[in-house]
Amino acid sequence: xxxxxxxxxxxxxxxxxxxxxxxxxxxxxxxxxxxxxxxxxxxxxxxxxxxxxxxxxxxxxxxxxxxxxxxxxxxxxxxxxxxxxxxxxxxxxxxxxxxxxxxxxxxxxxxxxxxxxxxxxxxxxxxxxxxxxxxxxxxxxxxxxxxxxxxxxxxxxxxxxxxxxxxxxxxxxxxxxxxxxxxxxxxxxxxxxxxxxxxxxxxxxxxxxxxxxxxxxxxxxxxxxxxxxxxxxxxxxxxxxxxxxxxxxxxxxxxxxxxxxxxxxxxxxxxxxxxxxxxxxxxxxxxxxxxxxxxxxxxxxxxxxxxxxxxxx
Numbered sequence: 409x410x411x412x413x414x415x416x417x418x419x420x421x422x423x424x425x426x427x428x429x430x431x432x433x434x435x436x437x438x439x440x441x442x443x444x445x446x447x448x449x450x451x452x453x454x455x456x457x458x459x460x461x462x463x464x465x466x467x468x469x470x471x472x473x474x475x476x477x478x479x480x481x482x483x484x485x486x487x488x489x490x491x492x493x494x495x496x497x498x499x500x501x502x503x504x505x506x507x508x509x510x511x512x513x514x515x516x517x518x519x520x521x522x523x524x525x526x527x528x529x530x531x532x533x534x535x536x537x538x539x540x541x542x543x544x545x546x547x548x549x550x551x552x553x554x555x556x557x558x559x560x561x562x563x564x565x566x567x568x569x570x571x572x573x574x575x576x577x578x579x580x581x582x583x584x585x586x587x588x589x590x591x592x593x594x595x596x597x598x599x600x601x602x603x604x605x606x607x608x609x610x611x612x613x614x615x616x617x618x619x620x621x622x623x624x625x626x627x628x629x630x631x632x633x634x635x636x637x638x639x640x641x642x643x644x645x646x647x648x649x650x651x652x653x654x655x656x657x658x659x660x661x662x663x664x665x666x667x668x669x670x671x672x673x674x675x676x677x678x679x680x681x682x683x684x685x686x687x688x689x690x691x692x693x694x695x696x697x698x699x700x701x702x703x704x705x706x707x708x709x710x711x712x713x714x715x716x717x718x719x720x721x
Contacts (some may be wrong), residue, residue, distance in 0.1 A: 416445060417444040417597075418441050419568050419598075420441065420568060421440075421477045424439055424476050425437070425439070425461065425464055425471045427469065427669060432719075433623055434623050435460050436624045438474070439474075440493060440618045440625065442601050443532045443599060445595065445597055445598075445615075447614050447616070448601050448616040448617065448618060448719075449571060449610045449617045450462070450602065450617075452626075452647065453712050458497075462572055462603060467486065470504070478490070478492075479492060479568065492566055493568045494564060494566035494568070494569040494571075495561055495568070496558060497571075497572040502553065504544065505546060506539065507541065507542050507543055507544055508541040508556050511560075512525075512559065512563065516563070518698045519564070526564065526565040527565035528563045528601070530589075531558070531562040532563075534585060535556055535558060536555060536557070536582070551578055553635065554578060555578070558571075562593075564599065569602075571601070572601045573604055575606055575609060581602050590602070591613070594647045607708055608704070611704040615630065615631070616630050617631050626711050631704070633662055633674060634662070634674060634707055635704065639662075639675055639677065640672065640699070640702060641673045641680050641699055642672055642698045643683060643687070644669060645670065645687060645694055646693035648669060648671050649666055651666070651671045651690075651692050652671055654687060655671060658678070658686055660677055662676060663711075672702065672710065680697050684697060
């Protein structure tokens with residue numbers, strides 16, 4: 409099993425992944441890792457390459473370059489290690505004339521293991537379908553199908569979860585229940601990779617994020633470091649573009665973005681006076697400095713602003 413420098417187990421690794429569909433470069437040399445106990449949100453505008461990335465991580469699509477590993481083992485279609493992965497991708501897909509239970513049994517049969525799965529009861533509790541679990545799926549609402557899909561992902565007691573928009577069709581109470589369940593699994597050592605457009609929910613759920621745009625990695629790391637957590641500063645300056653270049657060259661700077669006459673700097677452990685000194689030394693006038701933590705939505709829009717019209721899946 410691979411481990412990071414702090415000896416935390418690396419559960420999911422993407423290394424230089426690239427994927428082209430015709431003339432469209434969906435993913436470009438993408439690399440990131442998700443460790444045991446982390447809930448990592450994979451974020452990006454529509455067409456950023458998130459679903460293509462998840463499909464490569466699961467062996468559903470073969471990368472043009474690079475590699476994917478789960479639990480330290482290389483991934484390909486049908487790889488044995490995928491039996492330890494809970495998956496929700498491409499939306500609910502069930503046999504309409506079978507019951508909810510019948511569909512779960514059919515999906516479980518692919519594992520060639522005896523029914524029932526090890527975490528079936530907990531998965532059904534989360535799904536909250538009650539007696540509907542024994543009704544034909546053709547009568548299910550979109551939300552019921554989504555909850556059944558979550559049950560199939562969770563019933564195998566996975567070590568790794570890869571979930572594409574898992575909260576689609578769920579009401580606020582169901583979203584909260586899902587968040588609590590995923591948090592509990594992470595505390596038990598599972599690794600969770602989740603793609604979502606619900607940024608307020610992601611901010612409550614995730615411990616780490618990976619932001620993509622136009623198939624490329626924009627940033628990756630712990631969510632608190634990205635949002636600021638007392639180490640983020642808004643600095644009003646005379647020349648935001650030049651200030652961005654100056655601050656980028658400083659050690660200890662996590663992110664720098666220019667926006668509306670100011671630079672927003674995430675600088676863990678760096679005093680604001682050092683930032684101001686570097687700017688003034690470079691001949692850039694500083695009007696004011698404010699400490700501020702940002703919302704995930706603000707961070708996300710700042711990082712991806714202006715590129716949406718060029719994106720493609």
